[in-house]
Amino acid sequence: MSVVQLSPRVQALYDALVAFVEDECIPAEAEYREALGTGAQRWAAVPPVMERLKARARALGLWNLFLPREHAEGGGLSNYEYAVLSEVMGRSLAIAPEACNCSAPDTGNMEVLAKFGTAAQKKQWLEPLLAGTIRSAFAMTEPGVASSDATNICARIERRDGGFVVSGRKWWISGAGHPRCAVFLVMGRSGPGAASGSSNNRHQQQSIVIVPADAPGVTVGRPLTVFGYDDAPHGHCEVAFDNVWVPAENMVLGEGRGFEVIQGRLGPGRIHHCMRALGVGERALELAVARVQQRTTFGRKIADHGVVLDYIAKSRMDLEAARMLVLRAADMIDRVGAKHALKEIAMAKVVVPAAVLAVIDRAIQLFGAAGVGPDTPLAELWAGVRTLRIADGPDEVHARQIAQLEIRHQNARRRQRQTQIQGQAAQPKL
The missing domain is CATH 1.10.540.10 (Acyl-CoA dehydrogenase/oxidase, N-terminal domain)
Known part of the structure; x- marks a missing residue:
């Protein structure tokens, strides 16, 4: 670029x-x-x-x-x-x-600790993460609930013996399989109204607590595969937290403030995912362009076929358009903060994975059988990018947010215009 x-x-x-x-x-x-x-x-x-x-x-x-x-x-x-x-x-x-x-997920976890961590939490966990001597995982998603709605998270974080006890089962915990994974940031039900599940404070029922990976009761289970890829040594594992006790000072920010923490974590993180995905798309297009100039079909270079030129043109346009969305979102985060760039972040999160998947799919088509095999990175790249349509919120959740924000924006504009018209009508005629 x-x-x-x-x-x-x-x-x-x-x-x-x-x-x-x-x-x-x-x-x-x-x-x-x-x-x-x-x-x-x-x-x-x-x-x-x-x-x-x-x-x-x-x-x-x-x-x-x-x-x-x-x-x-x-x-x-x-x-x-x-x-x-x-x-x-x-x-x-x-x-x-x-x-x-x-x-990821270290970048997001380090941002949480840098933004919300106490001096002691930073000393114990942020410093070695920044030094790259340990790795971390973020444990939110659960097998028993639809985790795209984080208010469903039902792992328990309960006060006991001067600290907190964490109980629950998580899965698709990225980074949990890494031999240097030393710490989990765990999201669980805790705080005001958590026991009753009161809908009046549904966004104050979740908390984030720091759990050392070697704490008694933490069990990392099977690594889950993504379209057959295990993503070792990083991995996406099932993890059980069976009555894991941690000291009270391991709570991040405070009980019931889990949503505040994850919103501070996810906004920039989604943009990071999108930009890395664009790099994947650029590499896939580069491989495809080289391929079609090296092979011939029906008496001419593959690159000379009209449909192939169309594929290349569409891929370049998809990547450029998607990049502009991401850069606009990143610029807005810098200027007005992630809270006021929700629509731009959501649009990038929906558009970029879909665009990059289309680019990779065209590249696979141009490679033929080699595109789905182990001799090129295309199949593995496709599998990785496909998860982004689910990770950090599925497309449908972001699209819902985009629509709600757009309706709110349009209504505000209409009200503002009506106020202007009424103000002009009230002015005395000269």
């Missing part, structure tokens, strides 16, 4: 990141996958190449770029500036984000 409106410092970061991803991360992908091995071995250790690349990223200054500039621990970037860099990392989705310590 062409980069505009970047400061000299951010432009230098962009150039360094492009070189790092293209020359070091992408070429290391095969070595990384081979080192993972098979079976239980895939969850036992971090491939050595990742540690080498992390050291390299730190040396290049490409470390912890995600934290907005209001947090001293971060890279001093705006959301807009980081969005541009995040797309580059998305070109090597399995390696580059982690190598730069900018991968």
Whole structure:
């Protein structure tokens, strides 16, 4: 992509990141996958190449770029500036984000701790996360309820023995399978009205508590596959919390304030996901363009067929349009805050995964059988991006919010216009 409106410092970061991803991360992908091995071995250790690349990223200054500039621990970037860099990392989705310590769910968890954490919580958990010596997971989704409505979450966080006891079962907990996952941020029912389930305070019934991964009662179960991919060593696991006791100081922000915490976490995080997805789309299109110029069908290059040119044109337009939505949302977060950019964030979250999936699907079609096999990354990229239509809120939830905000906006405009007309009619005629 062409980069505009970047400061000299951010432009230098962009150039360094492009070189790092293209020359070091992408070429290391095969070595990384081979080192993972098979079976239980895939969850036992971090491939050595990742540690080498992390050291390299730190040396290049490409470390912890995600934290907005209001947090001293971060890279001093705006959301807009980081969005541009995040797309580059998305070109090597399995390696580059982690190598730069900018991968989910750690980024969101670090933002929570930086924004809401106490000094003690930051010392114990944020500092090692920022150093990249541990990893984390965010435990919200549950198998027994429709978790797209977070008020349904029913894991219990109850006061007991001077602390809190956490009980419940979670699944699709990304990062839980990583051998360095040391801490969970767990969402559960706690706070005013939690016991009765009173609808009068349905958004004050959930809390977020910090649970060490090695606490008694925490059991990481089977890793769940995504269209057959296990995403080791990161993984998306089932996790049981069986009467897990944690001290009272492990509560984040306060009882009943879970929604406040996750809204502060999810807004920028959704934009990060979208920009990384655009990087995936760019790589898929690049692979497709190279492919159609190398193969012939019916006596001419594949690239010479009209339908192929149409595919390439549509893919380029899809990516450009989606990128503008994301950059607009990131800019609005910077200018007015995530709370006032809800519609823009939601539109990007719906449009980008769909656009990128279309791009990858066209690339698969142009590769033919090779596109669905293990010799290209396309099938795995498609599987990963497809989850984004569900993760951090399904399309339908965001579309509902977009429509409600649009109706509210249109009604406000109409009322404002009517007030203006009434004011003009009331003025004396000269």
